[in-house]
Amino acid sequence: MNWLMSTLGSSIGKKLMMALTGLGFIGFLTAHLAGNLTLYGGSEAFNAYAEKLHTLGPLLTLMELGLIAFAITHISTGILLFIQNRNARPVRYARDERAGGRTWSSVTMPYTGFIILVFVVFHLLNFSFVDKTNTTIFEIVSSAFARPLYVAVYVSVMIVVALHARHGFWSALQTLGANHPKYMPTLMVLSLVFSLMVGLGFGLLPIYIALRV
Numbered sequence: 756m757n758w759l760m761s762t763l764g765s766s767i768g769k770k771l772m773m774a775l776t777g778l779g780f781i782g783f784l785t786a787h788l789a790g791n792l793t794l795y796g797g798s799e800a801f802n803a804y805a806e807k808l809h810t811l812g813p814l815l816t817l818m819e820l821g822l823i824a825f826a827i828t829h830i831s832t833g834i835l836l837f838i839q840n841r842n843a844r845p846v847r848y849a850r851d852e853r854a855g856g857r858t859w860s861s862v863t864m865p866y867t868g869f870i871i872l873v874f875v876v877f878h879l880l881n882f883s884f885v886d887k888t889n890t891t892i893f894e895i896v897s898s899a900f901a902r903p904l905y906v907a908v909y910v911s912v913m914i915v916v917a918l919h920a921r922h923g924f925w926s927a928l929q930t931l932g933a934n935h936p937k938y939m940p941t942l943m944v945l946s947l948v949f950s951l952m953v954g955l956g957f958g959l960l961p962i963y964i965a966l967r968v
């Protein structure tokens with residue numbers, strides 16, 4: 756427990772926590788997107804995927820508990836870093852000296868993170884914590900995206916998720932040591948590819964379902 760307190764107490768320890776938990780979310784998003792792509796296969800394919808996922812039983816519960824622990828760590832450490840950075844820098848820099856500089860994604864990280872948190876609560880209330888006795892998960896998703904407001908919310912939030920993922924992916928790899936100038940262009944391309952995959956992969960699904968209903 757002592758090592759945890761001293762790690763969280765230092766700036767680099769906090770950044771390390773953010774990087775490791777952030778990479779965990781990148782893994783989750785990739786797996787979630789791969790599973791959700793079965794929506795393109797229609798009702799049978801998506802319901803079969805969801806059923807298979809739930810047959811994992813205790814393993815799924817373990818992964819869900821892991822996700823919750825990662826979320827608590829990521830959010831609380833993020834808030835601590837945000838406060839620490841604000842207090843350390845009462846006068847804002849005219850120019851940011853961090854490698855990679857200030858980008859739209861980097862500056863908006865705390866705000867995009869907050870929007871994602873609110874979205875995840877909304878998302879779970881709609882798709883996870885619902886009565887599934889007389890319906891299927893495909894019907895739940897289809898009737899949600901039959902409402903234009905839901906499509907608009909999901910598409911907008913997927914742009915926010917893509918922005919957060921773009922800087923998060925790049926920043927996590929930097930923290931873990933991939934900060935040699937030689938690797939910088941490759942990391943930039945990788946983070947852009949990942950954010951496009953997340954933005955377009957998730958963002959096009961509600962539109963496809965809405966047009967097909």
Ligand code: HEM
Binds near residue numbers: 808878909916960
């Ligand atoms: C178009 C985009 C998305 C669709 C259609 C979608 C669909 C779903 C569905 C149907 C479930 C319930 C699965 C089940 O209980 O069988 C679910 C769970 C979940 N989704 Fe999404 N999702 C989308 C985007 C996202 C994004 C961007 C995030 C995170 C930022 C996310 C986070 C979660 C989480 C944390 C769960 C709970 C997982 C679990 O309890 O095992 N989803 N999603």
